[in-house]
Amino acid sequence: MSRRCAVLDAMPKLRGRLDFDAPLAPFTWFRVGGPAERLARPADAEDLLALLAEEAGPVTVLGAASNLIIRDGGIRGLVLRLPARGFGAVEVQSDGVVAGAAALDATIAEHAAAAGLSGLEFLCGIPGSLGGAVAMNAGAYGREIRDVLDWAEIATPNGLLRLDAAGLRLDYRHAELPARGVVVRARLRAEPGDASAIAARMADIRAAREATQPVRARTGGSTFRNPEGHKAWALIDAAGCRGLTLGGAQVSEKHCNFLLNTGGATAAELEALGEAVRARVLAHSGIALEWEIKRLGEVA
Template sequence: MSARGAMTAGGPRAIPAIRGRVQAGAPLAPFTWFRVGGPAEWLVRPADAEDLVSLLAGLPAGTPLTVLGAASNLIIRDGGLPGIVLRLGGAFGAVTAEPDGIVAGAAALDMTVAQHAAAAGLGGLEFLSGIPGSIGGAVAMNAGAYGSEVKDVLDWAEVATADGIRRLDAAVLGFTYRHAALPGGAVVIRARFRARPGEPAAIAARMAEIRAAREASQPVRARTGGSTFVNPPGGKAWALIDAAGCRGLAIGGAQVSEKHCNFLLNAGGATAAELEALGEEVRARVLVRTGIALEWEIKRLGLALPDGSEGGGAAA
């Protein structure tokens, strides 16, 4: 079911009229890297920034709102997501090179931004080529890799709110590890990143080095969600998981990667419940073995199925 240009009602909620696409009960698993999860109550794709502001301004108070980017670090539970699931499309994907930086829309992939910078002879953004996500998510979670984080290069971010578009300097975003202090209900729509003139060949070589390092050490071609747990102070999550005997551990179709054991895999037919149960089993075994309680880095959102029918069996 979809609707354009009219008040759309379904179940207990109503969606404001927008020019973009509104779809009820939309499957979300195809959007996620794990390829698991239930449907969105409403999947909404605004036509542009003005349309997004109209949506936010017209939403009934208390309506759940989830912004779905590249969904590379996300488990959507099998019961799906209530309320609005927001997905930004092509109108939010423009990338422009400036003499000392890059301006990118929230839907642009991190890799694409790194490639634009390299083509323009701009250095300092190569690390983005090692982050499998989109710019909106990168800003919202202060994404980082290979020694750099978004907070190190961000000049400003533009966000949509119910009151309009605001431009926020990086200094007010209160960046911490994998987190930015965005205003409540705000959606990142565009950002500017500082860069410096560099030798295009050297920039391209650094990006190739990052890609090679990822492919050598991580299961990048598998159905995965990136690093599962935060590295504890002074330690590495993968080493703790390995020491607890969890490399290759499986529940149903979910498995701990043999290649890098801080990665969970959908090895075939896994459910979200199996992936989450496997993660909790890993946490439990690491806690018993080392006394360290690993913290989830992958986000887990949505509702479990009420009868638990999608749960996994015993760990193997």
């Protein structure tokens, strides 16, 4: 029996899709990285729960992969990607929005705005999906997920849990999910507001992003966390790293807390450039930058 057949026999019957040696680079904003040993796209929450209950090996969850470097050797074990069909529904309520983990943050903001609900405008400035936003307490323009989260439903090997912001211990770009937990959907608070003011706020956010960030490049969002009392981009700029290159990787000229794939970068080059920036900042300012971008997988 081949290894692939043995793995299939050991797994629960998946109603979604399962691929072996599946390319992951096309899913990531950087467009780099090796394959998944196994890539599963469950049909719905029930399918996901059955998969988690039976899977004994490592499990990695991919959202929109907008803040992620997948290393060139790829990811071992099972990689989960929740498809929009089954996990992308958005339901607008009188005082909030319930959305699936695969729903894009910007789409949720647009649904809320169309219903005249205020408080979720900041989501249009976060280039990702709701599951990832909850898993890292994403934020932008003065607000974070913890400011608006009522609850999140988390699929675990032992069933479905519903946790609030306190239960997830949401902190700056951090959440504590249960072991092997996967965000399935969440409810975000909002309140009735003036439709024209909501639209204007979202337009301002989009214009600010366009003016200050390389939104049309192959990038991964903010590379490093802002240290207490500092802006990461300012530390990087002061250390002389604006425009710094390594192979096909570059520190953005437009916003130097963004790394770019200029066309032919490898994951190794992007990560090495990030480490070079960290070293220069430490030498110049004495401050150790911490990665905000997630780096997953094996070195080739």
